[in-house]
Amino acid sequence: MKKLTIAELRATYPYVDDFFDVNGLVVENDSQTVAEYIYNLPYLFLENMGLEHESLIKHFRAFMSSMQGLDKSQVFAVDSLTIIGGTDKSGQREQTEVTIERGEIICIVGPTGSGKSRLLADIEWMAQNDTPTGRRILINNVVPPESWRFSLNHQLVAQLSQNMNFVMDVSVKDFVRLHAYSRMVRKPEKKIDDVISCANELAGETFDPSTPLTSLSGGQSRALMVADTALLSASPIVLIDEIENAGINRIKAMRLLVDQNKIVLIATHDPLLALSGNKRIVVKNGGINQVIKTSKVEKMHLEKIIGLDKVLTEYRERIRNGETLQHIL
Amino acid sequence: MRFLTVSGPPSSGKTSVILKALEVLKPKALKVGVMKFDCLATNDDRLYAAHGIDSKVGLSGSLCPDHYFVSNIDDCVDWGIRHGYDVLISESAGLCNRCSPHIKNCTAVCVIDNLMGIDTPKKIGPMLKMADVIVITKGDIVSQAEREIFALKVRQANPLATILHVNGMTGQGAGQLAAIIEHATAVESLRGAMLRVSMPSALCSYCLGETQIGKEKQKGNVRKMILD
Numbered sequence: 001m002k003k004l005t006i007a008e009l010r011a012t013y014p015y016v017d018d019f020f021d022v023n024g025l026v027v028e029n030d031s032q033t034v035a036e037y038i039y040n041l042p043y044l045f046l047e048n049m050g051l052e053h054e055s056l057i058k059h060f061r062a063f064m065s066s067m068q069g070l071d072k073s074q075v076f077a078v079d080s081l082t083i084i085g086g087t088d089k090s091g092q093r094e095q096t097e098v099t100i101e102r103g104e105i106i107c108i109v110g111p112t113g114s115g116k117s118r119l120l121a122d123i124e125w126m127a128q129n130d131t132p133t134g135r136r137i138l139i140n141n142v143v144p145p146e147s148w149r150f151s152l153n154h155q156l157v158a159q160l161s162q163n164m165n166f167v168m169d170v171s172v173k174d175f176v177r178l179h180a181y182s183r184m185v186r187k188p189e190k191k192i193d194d195v196i197s198c199a200n201e202l203a204g205e206t207f208d209p210s211t212p213l214t215s216l217s218g219g220q221s222r223a224l225m226v227a228d229t230a231l232l233s234a235s236p237i238v239l240i241d242e243i244e245n246a247g248i249n250r251i252k253a254m255r256l257l258v259d260q261n262k263i264v265l266i267a268t269h270d271p272l273l274a275l276s277g278n279k280r281i282v283v284k285n286g287g288i289n290q291v292i293k294t295s296k297v298e299k300m301h302l303e304k305i306i307g308l309d310k311v312l313t314e315y316r317e318r319i320r321n322g323e324t325l326q327h328i329l
Numbered sequence: 330m331r332f333l334t335v336s337g338p339p340s341s342g343k344t345s346v347i348l349k350a351l352e353v354l355k356p357k358a359l360k361v362g363v364m365k366f367d368c369l370a371t372n373d374d375r376l377y378a379a380h381g382i383d384s385k386v387g388l389s390g391s392l393c394p395d396h397y398f399v400s401n402i403d404d405c406v407d408w409g410i411r412h413g414y415d416v417l418i419s420e421s422a423g424l425c426n427r428c429s430p431h432i433k434n435c436t437a438v439c440v441i442d443n444l445m446g447i448d449t450p451k452k453i454g455p456m457l458k459m460a461d462v463i464v465i466t467k468g469d470i471v472s473q474a475e476r477e478i479f480a481l482k483v484r485q486a487n488p489l490a491t492i493l494h495v496n497g498m499t500g501q502g503a504g505q506l507a508a509i510i511e512h513a514t515a516v517e518s519l520r521g522a523m524l525r526v527s528m529p530s531a532l533c534s535y536c537l538g539e540t541q542i543g544k545e546k547q548k549g550n551v552r553k554m555i556l557d
Contacts, residue, residue, distance in 0.1 A: 022451045022485045023458075050427055050455035050526045059458070062488035070481075121501045131504050132353065149505075150491050158473045167444055167471050168478075178447075179474040182481040221472075228474045235473075 001064065006030040006037060015071075015184075019063045023056070024049055034060055069151070071184045076154055078102060078236035079140050081123065081263055086134030088287025089115070094135075096288055098281065102236070105254055105264045107274045110283035116267045119283060120239050123265075124157040125149065133286065158233040160225050161241035166213045172196060172224065173209035179232050191232065198256065199227035202248045204320070223248045230260045240266045249313075251276065251306065272309055275302040330409050331416040333513035334430045336456050337440030339422045342466035344373045345497030346440060346506060347418060348380055353500070353507035359415040361510075364405045366398050366421035366430075373420075383414075391538075394421065395428045395528045402430075403519040410517070416510060429455035431525040436513040438506075439490075442467040443479050450479075450486035455526040457483070462509055463490045466497050 001009070007030040009016045016034075020027055027037065038056050046052060079102050085094030100106050108116050115133075122135045126144050129136055137144070139156075148154035168175055176195045180188040192209070200206040203223035207216060216224065226248065229238055238257050254276055257264050266273050274280060280292045294302075315325060337343050344365075351361055363384040365373050370388070377384035385405070389397035398421050409417035421430050423439075431437035439460035441449065444467050450457060457463060463483055468476050476494070483492055491509075495502035516522075533539075533549035 018485050022482070024451070047527065048427075050429060050458070052526075055459070059488055063485060066484055066488045117499050117501055121504070125502070125505065130508075150493075155477075159469075160473060161469065163470055164472050165470060166475065168447065168475055175474070178478050182478045225472050225474070228472075233473055233477065 002035065003033065005033055009034065013064065013067070015067050016064070018067075019060060023051065023059075076234050076236055078156070078263065080138075081156075081237065082138035082141065083119075083123070083288070084136040084138065085288055086129070086131075086136070088133075088285045090285060092285075092287065094133075094287040095290060098279075098288065098291055100263050100265075100279075102261050102263055103258050104279075105258060105266065105277040107277040107280045108265055108267045108283060109269060109274060109280055110289075114283045115286035116241075116283050118286060119281070119288070120157065120159075120265070120267075123237065123239075124155075126156060155235050157237045157239050158229045158235035159239045159241065160222075160229060163241075164221075164225065166216065166221055166224075168213055170213055171210050172207065172213055172216070175213045176228065176232070179228060183232055183234060185232070195224070195227050195231050198231060199224040202226055202253050202256070204248065204316070219248050223253070226253045226256065230256045230262065236261070237263045237265065240264065240268070242268055242270075250309075272302070272305045275299065275305065330406070330414055330516060331436075331511070331513040332406060332409070332419070332516045332519075333416075333436035333438060333510060334419045334421070334432060335438045335440060336421050336423050336428070336430050336460075337464075338445070338453070339424070341440045341442045341445070342464075342495075342497040343420050343422070343440045344376060346464055346466060346495045346503065347420060347510075348376070348382075349495065349497060349500040349503035350506040350510055351380070351382055353504050354511060357511070359511070360413060361416045361418070362409055362412070362414045364402075364417065364419045366394060366401075366419065368394050368422075368424065393529070393531070394424055395430060398430050399524065399528065402432075403522075406516060406519045416513065418510065423453070423456040425529060426452050426456070427454045427529045429459060429524075429526050429528070431455070431459050432519065433523045433525055434514060435516060435519075435522070436461055436509065437525065438462045438464060438509070440464045440466060441483070443471045443476055447475075447478055447482050450482040453486070458487050459525045460487060460490050462493060462506075463487060464493045464495050464506060466495055468494050469496050469498065469501075 006027055035057060038053055080099055082097060082099045085096045087093055110116055118133060122131050122133055123137055125131060126137045126149060127135045128143060173192060176192045177188055180191045185191050196209050203220045207220050250273060254264060268274055275294055275298050278294055282289045318325060335343055335347060361382060363377055363382060365371055365384055365386045368389050371386055374384045374386045387401055402419060437460045439457045443465060480492060493502055493505050495506055531550055533551050534546055539546050
């Protein structure tokens with residue numbers, strides 16, 4: 001790579017321009033190598049920018065290798081996640097070892113402050129008896145390499161919560177394009193269409209790709225977040241924190257994530273979501289208190305809840321559309 | 330004594346993440362002190378005191394904050410050693426984006442938040458680009474996708490740093506920062522140590538208190554914009 005001119009680099013590694021851009025460098029002559037270019041930068045310019053020749057070269061090498069790393073590993077496959085218990089806040093041994101398989105939905109229940117966030121943090125950090133809980137996390141039944149902790153493309157957990165908002169000042173379409181770009185997606189246009197149409201299926205009200213991101217309604221935002229996480233995020237585990245009132249089709253949303261082979265963890269008290277899972281992890285006093293398998297009887301209750309939810313959704317739609325409930329029995 | 334510099338734009342969450350990380354370190358019973366550098370006023374010393382953490386405040390007032398920092402930091406380190414601290418943290422706000430308090434061979438942390446916009450990593454200079462560790466905060470209030478885009482921009486701006494996501498409210502991710510603080514570089518003195526990058530320089534009439542605008546008052550190191 002050292003011998004390639006900037007023009008040649010651009011042809012093979014289009015993201016090389018991000019390096020110049022992020023460092024405020026303007027390239028006028030692309031027939032030189034990056035090293036030649038950097039060593040020809042005037043000292044005064046570098047001084048102004050707070051840069052140095054040597055460190056800039058070092059940064060360039062690290063930049064290229066980290067971007068190539070992103071480019072190569074598109075799929076971060078996780079078949080199973082195992083949580084080996086540590087201790088709770090009072091130092092009591094936690095019950096259990098829990099293994100979660102790809103495509104499973106697991107609910108985490110427990111009051112505020114019970115330790116749900118800490119459980120998530122342990123999973124996210126791939127704890128190896130080095131967090132306050134002393135938990136250990138296995139991926140595919142083995143201890144994951146430590147380098148994953150800081151690698152952009154090995155972020156285990158994607159998060160979705162009620163408190164999240166879009167803050168970027170761009171259109172929906174440009175936003176998804178930026179995300180696709182950051183994921184190094186080869187054919188972004190197709191992906192953009194997929195994400196937006198998928199989000200529209202989940203949202204109560206549909207929206208146009210040209211809508212400014214920040215003017216989406218709560219439900220639309222949540223729908224776009226779910227669709228985008230399912231289709232564009234590399235993280236194999238999705239943690240959803242209380243999206244019960246989000247005004248999106250929750251069953252479809254879960255299905256979408258599971259169909260993308262994600263492991264879904266939901267912190268929720270919504271019976272519809274809680275019973276859609278195969279298991280519920282009960283968190284108390286900072287520790288995993290028990291793991292409840294969703295029983296057959298509970299699955300029957302779930303059918304009933306889904307029925308109720310349909311009725312409510314229908315009522316909501318009618319009211320939204322300016323109709324009355326006058327003629328419904 | 331372990332010593333590290335923590336810097337970041339105002340309100341990015343420096344104090345919050347330090348507090349959360351020190352909470353994690355509490356069981357280790359280390360003697361930790363924080364040097365808070367600010368310009369005009371700060372209440373952070375009270376915040377640290379409320380958490381039982383010793384701190385000292387340095388206010389630069391009308392001086393360039395970074396120049397004030399560098400003229401005092403060696404004494405601060407001596408002070409810390411004299412008083413038997415295990416860890417000393419220097420906390421300072423990068424007020425102009427060209428600022429950077431990072432010192433060669435001393436652990437350097439930069440704190441930025443997800444709300445600053447995706448062009449921010451590019452705009453912040455050596456404070457971010459020359460840091461060893463970059464802590465990204467406020468990830469709980471923006472979407473996953475924006476967090477991923479932002480993290481990539483940060484990675485591009487500093488491909489060598491360790492990037493941590495820390496939630497200053499819940500403390501999620503603070504354990505990693507705690508480990509970095511605990512294992513920060515050991516120093517005996519900063520005399521003779523080198524800054525990673527030269528500081529923004531100026532020596533003009535306005536440095537000396539001139540307030541009147543106009544060509545005849547512009548003396549010393551003055552640089553003009555090219556407008557036509």
